[in-house]
Amino acid sequence: MATESTADTGPFDLGSTPIHIGPGSRTIPIADFGFDVASFEAYIAAHCRPGEPGRLIMVETTPSDWPSWECHGEGDEIVIVLEGRAEFIQEIGGEERRMPVRPGVTLINPKGIWHTADVQESLTAIYITPCPGTEHRERSS
Known part of the structure; x- marks a missing residue:
């Protein structure tokens, strides 16, 4: 059975138009x-619910080391490297695990x-x- 959709199907540049995947795998560009604190807060308020955080799919370019650590309390984050080189650092059990x-x-x-990441x-x-x-928390020098 075919269904019709009125949703915008793209194309999109994930560097300027991330896509939210919500409950039922519904997508919202x-x-x-x-990509600032206000944008993330507005996105969360509009699209995320307790127990149903969904996922934001985005492309981001980082030219230098991350200035802070971050931790996601609602689920795992997937990172797919397209260009460049870095070392991701995870703090597990008080130890740093470094992954080039x-x-x-x-x-x-x-x-x-x-x-966090060293780029x-x-x-x-x-x-x-x-x-x-x-x-987020600051990285010590």
Whole structure:
């Protein structure tokens, strides 16, 4: 049985228009996304519910080391490296686990695990992220 959709099906640039995947695998493009705190807060308020955080799929380019650690409290994050080189660092059981990444590599930042990245060559990656409950803390020098 065929169904009709009135949803916008693209094409999209995930670097400026991330896509939310919500309950029932429904997709919603988030146009004019600013990739700043206010944009993430507005996205969470509009599209995420307790117990149903969904996932935000986005492409982000990071030219230098991350300035902070982050931790996702609502689920695992998937990172798919498209370009560049970096070392992702996960804090597990008080120890740092360092993972070098290059184009084509995928890694998982598990729910509740603090992580950051040292960038050797400008990093472009697809992030599939549960945004609600994400926390940040400064990296010590």
